[in-house]
Amino acid sequence: MNLKKVLSPDAVWVDLKADSKQGVIEEMIDRLVASGKISDRDAVLTAVLEREAKMSTGMQNGVAIPHGKSDSVKSLVAAVGLHKEGVKFDSMDGSPCTIFIMTISPTKRTGPHIQFLAEVSRLISQPAEREKLLAARTHGEIYEILTGK
Numbered sequence: 001m002n003l004k005k006v007l008s009p010d011a012v013w014v015d016l017k018a019d020s021k022q023g024v025i026e027e028m029i030d031r032l033v034a035s036g037k038i039s040d041r042d043a044v045l046t047a048v049l050e051r052e053a054k055m056s057t058g059m060q061n062g063v064a065i066p067h068g069k070s071d072s073v074k075s076l077v078a079a080v081g082l083h084k085e086g087v088k089f090d091s092m093d094g095s096p097c098t099i100f101i102m103t104i105s106p107t108k109r110t111g112p113h114i115q116f117l118a119e120v121s122r123l124i125s126q127p128a129e130r131e132k133l134l135a136a137r138t139h140g141e142i143y144e145i146l147t148g149k
Contacts (some may be wrong), residue, residue, distance in 0.1 A: 004147045006116050008037045011079040012143045014136055016100065021058075021089050025049065025066050027101045028079050034093060042071035042094055044104055058091030062098040062134075065117065069107045076112040077104045084134060099124060099133055120146070 005110045011032060018027045029045050049067030051057070058064045079102045086096030101120055105113040123146065124127050136142045 003116070003119055005027075006076050006078045006112070007072070007080065007143065007146060008035075009143045011037065011077070012139050012146070013079070013081040014139055014142055016081040016083040016087075018083070019087060021087065022049070023050070024064075024087055024089070025052070025082065027104075028066070028081055028100060031081075032077060032079055032102075032104070037077045038070075038104065039070050040070070043072045044068060044070045047104070048102070056090035056092075058089035058097050059090065060093040061094075061124075061127075061130060062086065062091075062093065062095060063130070064089045064097040064099070065101045065120075067101070067103040067105075067113070067117075069105050069113075070141060071107055073104050073106055075106065076109070076116060078102065078116055079098055082134065082136070082142065099130060099136060119124070 018024045025048050033041045038044050047070040048066050051068045057066045081100045086098045089097040131144050
């Protein structure tokens with residue numbers, strides 16, 4: 001999957017401010033709402049929090065992938081945010097998360113969501129790529145690292 005088809009420069013942030021799991025999720029959703037990518041904030045927030053309640057999406061190596069399904073989006077919506085100090089996210093390895101990748105997909109479409117996560121996972125599984133992301137100083141740098149542009 002070409003990440004440029006799903007990720008846009010206005011959905012990539014180097015400066016997440018929230019200092020809690022729920023806060024990061026809400027901040028990312030609020031930024032997606034502000035950019036016009038989500039039509040119903042509360043429905044998306046509920047979907048992501050319900051998914052998170054089933055099992056934390058805090059992975060390993062400082063990465064979290066909060067996601068949910070909602071008909072408040074017409075197609076897959078993705079966002080990437082950094083919190084360089086880290087936020088406790090109930091991750092598998094117990095470490096705070098610094099790289100957040102959020103996806104929201106329509107309730108009846110799973111293919112693009114899985115393809116996007118596979119592509120992003122391939123990238124961020126490499127320590128050098130994670131280091132490049134965390135060293136980014138601008139939103140544009142993050143977008144370029146992820147999309148190769």
